[in-house]
Amino acid sequence: MKINKKIIFLSLLTIVLVPSLxxxxxxxxxxxxxxxxxxxxxxxxKGIGAGLATIAFIVAxxxxxxxxxxxxxxxxAKGALIAGVIGIVIILLSSGACNFxxxxxGAGGSCV
Numbered sequence: 001m002k003i004n005k006k007i008i009f010l011s012l013l014t015i016v017l018v019p020s021l022x023x024x025x026x027x028x029x030x031x032x033x034x035x036x037x038x039x040x041x042x043x044x045x046k047g048i049g050a051g052l053a054t055i056a057f058i059v060a061x062x063x064x065x066x067x068x069x070x071x072x073x074x075x076x077a078k079g080a081l082i083a084g085v086i087g088i089v090i091i092l093l094s095s096g097a098c099n100f101x102x103x104x105x106g107a108g109g110s111c112v
Contacts, residue, residue, distance in 0.1 A: 016048060042098065049091045056084030 063077035 042094070046091055046094065049087060053084045053087035053091065056080055056087060060084060 060077050060080035060083075063073065063080055067073035067077055
């Protein structure tokens with residue numbers, strides 16, 4: 001029985017994202033406009049991304065420790081470390097990009 005990796009990835013992604021979208025609703029007393037909902041979803045996704053980047057760092061560290069000088073395993077560990085760094089950079093740049101777009105459009109406010 002062959003397991004399709006795409007199906008597993010999409011099902012895990014759905015399991016992670018559906019609760020995030022449910023928690024993206026506005027808190028009591030807050031307006032429920034579209035911008036508030038988008039900001040709440042962005043906040044949830046940034047938290048998930050930060051968690052995944054942290055896991056990438058941990059996996060890369062374990063891979064470096066278990067490589068025992070094997071060059072091919074060291075290359076894979078470096079790739080995992082670079083993936084973690086790229087993830088953190090994307091998360092940090094996303095807030096700046098959101099604020100920049102709000103400034104250009106005159107929407108006001110800031111992204112979380």
